[in-house]
Amino acid sequence: xxxxxxxxxxxxxxxxxxxxxxxxxxxxxxxxxxxxxxxxxxxxxxxxxxxxxxxxxxxxxxxxxxxxxxxxxxxxxxxxxxxxxxxxxxxxxxxxxxxxxxxxxxxxxxxxxxxxxxxxxxxxxxxxxxxxxxxxxxxxxxxxxxxxxxxxxxxxxxxxxxxxxxxxxxxxxxxxxxxxxxxxxxxxxxxxxxxxxxxxxxxxxxxxxxxxxxxxxxxxxxxxxxxxxxxxxxxxxxxxxxxxxxxxxxxxxxxxxxxxxxxxxxxxxxxxxxxxxxxxxxxxxxxxxxxxxxxxxxxxxxxxxxxxxxxxxxxxxxxxxxxxxxxxxxxxxxxxxxxxxxxxxxxxxxxxxxxxxxxxxxxxxxxxxxxxxxxxxxxxxxxxxxxxxxxxxxxxxxxxxxxxxxxxxxxxxxxxxxxxxxxxxxxxxxx
Numbered sequence: 001x002x003x004x005x006x007x008x009x010x011x012x013x014x015x016x017x018x019x020x021x022x023x024x025x026x027x028x029x030x031x032x033x034x035x036x037x038x039x040x041x042x043x044x045x046x047x048x049x050x051x052x053x054x055x056x057x058x059x060x061x062x063x064x065x066x067x068x069x070x071x072x073x074x075x076x077x078x079x080x081x082x083x084x085x086x087x088x089x090x091x092x093x094x095x096x097x098x099x100x101x102x103x104x105x106x107x108x109x110x111x112x113x114x115x116x117x118x119x120x121x122x123x124x125x126x127x128x129x130x131x132x133x134x135x136x137x138x139x140x141x142x143x144x145x146x147x148x149x150x151x152x153x154x155x156x157x158x159x160x161x162x163x164x165x166x167x168x169x170x171x172x173x174x175x176x177x178x179x180x181x182x183x184x185x186x187x188x189x190x191x192x193x194x195x196x197x198x199x200x201x202x203x204x205x206x207x208x209x210x211x212x213x214x215x216x217x218x219x220x221x222x223x224x225x226x227x228x229x230x231x232x233x234x235x236x237x238x239x240x241x242x243x244x245x246x247x248x249x250x251x252x253x254x255x256x257x258x259x260x261x262x263x264x265x266x267x268x269x270x271x272x273x274x275x276x277x278x279x280x281x282x283x284x285x286x287x288x289x290x291x292x293x294x295x296x297x298x299x300x301x302x303x304x305x306x307x308x309x310x311x312x313x314x315x316x317x318x319x320x321x322x323x324x325x326x327x328x329x330x331x332x333x334x335x336x337x338x339x340x341x342x343x344x345x346x347x348x349x350x351x352x353x354x355x356x357x358x359x360x361x362x363x364x365x366x367x368x369x370x371x372x373x374x375x376x377x378x379x380x381x382x383x384x385x386x387x388x389x390x391x392x393x394x395x396x397x398x399x400x401x402x403x404x405x406x407x408x409x410x411x412x413x414x415x416x417x418x419x420x421x422x423x424x425x426x427x428x429x430x431x
Contacts, residue, residue: 046125048117048121112142114142126156132156207228231350255288255290256292260294260297277396289317336363346370348372361404364377
């Protein structure tokens with residue numbers, strides 16, 4: 001979204017951004033309209049809060065616990081159901097009831113609590129600024145509901161942008177089938193999606209695969225309203241020397257993945273593949289390093305223990321979350337950039353567009369015949385099957401043997417230059 005705001009023609013488009021207050025973002029430092037973000041000076045950024053009773057109660061409890069800890073030197077660690085289950089502990093009925101209440105208040109996602117204040121603030125902005133187009137991007141998908149309600153009350157043109165699927169998200173397939181309650185939630189979300197799709201004047205998707213999925217799901221709607229606009233890279237991120245060349249590297253050859261590891265985005269298939277390559281003698285000590293930058297969520301906490309079990313301490317490294325500019329520096333100093341995209345065939349991780357700035361080949365570990373597989377293979381690197389250890393080994397071995405020539409990447413990436421592709425976006429929203 002920052003790139004769209006940056007490159008939209010300022011002579012044609014006047015931008016107002018409605019978002020939450022910075023305390024809800026979790027960023028260490030707030031955005032400032034200076035330096036790399038100086039273009040925000042020509043945008044009106046309006047922030048509002050949330051009406052979130054769960055967050056209010058959590059903050060209230062934290063205050064009381066802090067007072068107790070200060071006065072009696074005790075601090076009670078909160079119990080979370082997910083963590084308890086992962087640890088093999090029993091979850092009390094009281095905890096289950098609390099989790100159910102939280103789930104209901106945060107349905108369809110936790111940002112739904114932004115809706116009441118955002119709706120009224122949005123009405124004011126549209127009337128004051130004489131807005132022509134309401135544009136909403138998701139996830140979080142509750143933002144689409146806010147935009148749809150604003151469309152109902154103002155009759156302005158509505159353009160919605162899907163960066164991830166919603167009602168048919170493959171990431172949540174197992175969860176949707178786990179209970180009658182989850183199936184009920186899925187039916188409601190499907191109706192929400194249908195409500196938004198019918199109201200929208202234009203629906204934009206970041207991959208052809210996702211666009212086709214929506215076309216098949218809504219054959220009764222005008223098919224021309226569904227359009228594809230890829231995410232893109234900011235050319236100002238291009239280094240002066242991008243390191244592209246013939247694929248030859250100094251040792252150790254460094255494989256880098258950036259971004260949080262969570263749910264099914266699990267590095268263990270890579271670790272098992274590397275372990276076998278070491279045992280076979282393909283990877284010699286000091287020849288390769290795999291670095292995962294961005295942290296690991298609780299459901300994958302056991303991944304770090306696996307390093308010791310597989311004797312990979314000198315081969316694998318997990319680095320906590322770092323600032324964006326630092327992540328770009330790490331990418332530039334890598335040899336191979338890694339994409340993990342299991343389960344879903346419809347999505348391309350946003351990091352792909354940062355990756356191609358540096359002219360480095362990509363090792364994609366994804367679903368066969370999916371969006372990532374089709375885009376990366378033979379164009380930007382080597383694509384392997386996430387579900388096949390032998391195929392992952394093949395991809396890694398190809399890079400170690402210097403079999404990939406990445407000299408053409410700098411030319412192939414041109415179609416994803418946001419400063420140029422934004423002209424196509426402008427035509428799409430002119431509905």
